[in-house]
Amino acid sequence: MLDYFDLGSDLTEEERMVRDTARQFVDEKVKPDVGEHWIEGTFPKELITEMGGLGFYAPNLDGYGLPDLSQRAYGILMQELEAGDSGLRSMASVQGALVMYPIHAFGSDEQKEEYLWDLGTGEKVGCFGLTEPEHGSNPSGMETHAEKDGDEYVLNGAKTWITNSPIADVAIVWAKDRSDDDTVRGFLVDTDVDGVSTNKIDEKLSLRASITGEIGLNDVRVNESDVLPEVAGMKGPLSCLTQARYGIAWGAIGAARDCFETARQYAIDREQFGGPIGRFQLQQDKLAEMATQITLAQLLADRLAELKERGEMRPQHVSMAKRNNVRMARDQSRIAREMLGGNGITADYSPMRHMANLETVYTYEGTHDIHTLILGEDLTGLQAYQ
Numbered sequence: 001m002l003d004y005f006d007l008g009s010d011l012t013e014e015e016r017m018v019r020d021t022a023r024q025f026v027d028e029k030v031k032p033d034v035g036e037h038w039i040e041g042t043f044p045k046e047l048i049t050e051m052g053g054l055g056f057y058a059p060n061l062d063g064y065g066l067p068d069l070s071q072r073a074y075g076i077l078m079q080e081l082e083a084g085d086s087g088l089r090s091m092a093s094v095q096g097a098l099v100m101y102p103i104h105a106f107g108s109d110e111q112k113e114e115y116l117w118d119l120g121t122g123e124k125v126g127c128f129g130l131t132e133p134e135h136g137s138n139p140s141g142m143e144t145h146a147e148k149d150g151d152e153y154v155l156n157g158a159k160t161w162i163t164n165s166p167i168a169d170v171a172i173v174w175a176k177d178r179s180d181d182d183t184v185r186g187f188l189v190d191t192d193v194d195g196v197s198t199n200k201i202d203e204k205l206s207l208r209a210s211i212t213g214e215i216g217l218n219d220v221r222v223n224e225s226d227v228l229p230e231v232a233g234m235k236g237p238l239s240c241l242t243q244a245r246y247g248i249a250w251g252a253i254g255a256a257r258d259c260f261e262t263a264r265q266y267a268i269d270r271e272q273f274g275g276p277i278g279r280f281q282l283q284q285d286k287l288a289e290m291a292t293q294i295t296l297a298q299l300l301a302d303r304l305a306e307l308k309e310r311g312e313m314r315p316q317h318v319s320m321a322k323r324n325n326v327r328m329a330r331d332q333s334r335i336a337r338e339m340l341g342g343n344g345i346t347a348d349y350s351p352m353r354h355m356a357n358l359e360t361v362y363t364y365e366g367t368h369d370i371h372t373l374i375l376g377e378d379l380t381g382l383q384a385y386q
Contacts, residue, residue: 002257004295007302011072018073021054022080030084035347037209041202043087044209045167051092052122056081058096061104064116072305075250079301082251083258086357087210089251094163095119097244099126099172102186105239106231111188115170127168127198129159129189129215130237136161137370137385139174140234144217146187148179153227155187155195155220161364165191165213166200172228173215174237186228186236195220207360242315245365246308249321250301252361253294256329259336259351260290266340266349277339286339290332297325316378323371330358 001023011019029047037044051057055067056077062068082089100119103111118124135141144157155175165171171189176182191198197216204212228236264287267278277283304321307313333355337344345352362368373384 002260002291002294003298004291005299007298011076012070015070015073015076018059018069019076019080022056022077023083025051025054026080026084026088030088031350034085034088034209035350035353038085038087038353039208039347041204041208043091043167043211047088048091048125049122052120055120056092056096057120057122058100058104061096061100064104064112065120066100066116070305071246071308072302075247075301075305078247078251079254079257081254083254085209085353086251086255086361087207089247089254090163090207090210093244093247093251094128095122095126097247098128098240099170101243102172102228102231102236102240103188106186106228106236107188108225108229110225111228115188119170124169125164125167127162127164127171127215128237128240129162129165129171129173130241131159131161133158133160137367139237140184142174142176142184144173144175145182146175146177146179146185148177148224149221151224152221153177153179153187153224155189155217155222157217159215159217161201162198162213162215164211165198165215166211168198171196171198171215173217183232184234184236185232187222188226188228189215189217189220189222191215193220193222206356208356238315241365242318245318245322246304246313248361248365249304249318249325252322252325252329252358253297253301255354255358255361256290256294256297256325256332259329259333259354260287260294262350263287263290263336263339266343283339286335290335293328293332297328300324316374319366319371319374322366323368323375326358326361327368330355330362333358 059067059069060074078089103115119126130139146153146155168191173187173189177185195218198213200213267283268276270277300321333351336351340349377383
């Protein structure tokens with residue numbers, strides 16, 4: 001696999017084990033069928049508990065049976081999963097970074113005991129409810145709200161574009177507490193309670209091997225003990241997104257790398273005009289540029305992991321890495337598809353599937369443009385989006 005600057009030589013034994021385990025899992029359990037799942041718009045649900053058994057959910061957290069791996073190991077895991085499909089990495093990323101992380105960071109001891117064990121093994125599936133039909137890039141404008149009623153809260157509102165929601169057992173719903181000056185709070189909502197609906201979104205043209213849906217809340221009652229007690233305000237959901245975007249910055253490299261490896265092998269095997277097309281200068285130029293851009297993204301992600309490990313990573317660092325690496329993967333998947341010619345539009349080869357998936361990755365968890373403005377504000381001190 002492409003590692004032109006030999007970053008793998010600096011991995012610890014534990015990090016190599018994570019890489020090799022995830023790579024083998026993807027090669028044996030994901031790649032043989034993922035094209036068919038993508039066409040059918042289904043997710044291989046039989047893999048959910050198997051991924052839990054391998055420690056793929058929130059492996060960088062500690063306690064509650066979690067592995068407490070390095071931040072680099074977590075990034076490598078996301079990279080290997082997305083080499084299979086962005087939908088696979090999305091499932092693990094949401095489960096770990098957007099559901100388990102906030103419970104681990106902001107939950108009560110009782111909440112951690114109730115949820116983290118089962119989420120970690122995949123016996124329970126979680127989802128993260130922030131985006132709304134009318135509020136995407138501006139989540140602080142959310143209309144979903146909660147009102148205190150004795151020792152309960154009553155939730156009303158709607159969330160959309162929610163990974164895992166149709167199969168989720170629990171949702172972390174972010175809502176404005178009207179009983180406390182519209183302070184944003186996180187609520188743990190079991191999806192089988194009265195008033196909750198989790199309709200699936202069908203007919204997607206991207207990220208098809210991922211289960212996406214809505215969360216409807218109609219006078220849903222939750223106990224006061226279901227509120228995440230250690231966080232209030234937009235810091236809660238935004239800190240979760242920082243964790244997830246870190247995984248995306250790594251994951252997108254996996255998709256790009258898989259496209260590169262597919263195109264390189266095709267250039268060696270495919271013969272035209274009396275020999276392999278890889279001998280032509282135009283094809284070698286594409287492979288050289290693809291390898292260069294992937295390597296630059298690998299170096300950026302590796303440095304990001306180092307900053308995260310030291311506690312020095314800022315959200316703006318993550319914005320730069322997510323913005324750059326997803327754009328890179330989006331661009332290089334198109335070049336790889338181009339190199340495959342007509343064969344590249346079939347599900348027999350991965351680049352066009354990755355290319356379509358990356359259109360979603362390019363705009364979710366902060367669009368490319370929003371991350372551009374985050375960086376612009378950090379560089380100038382001037383805010384452009386208010």
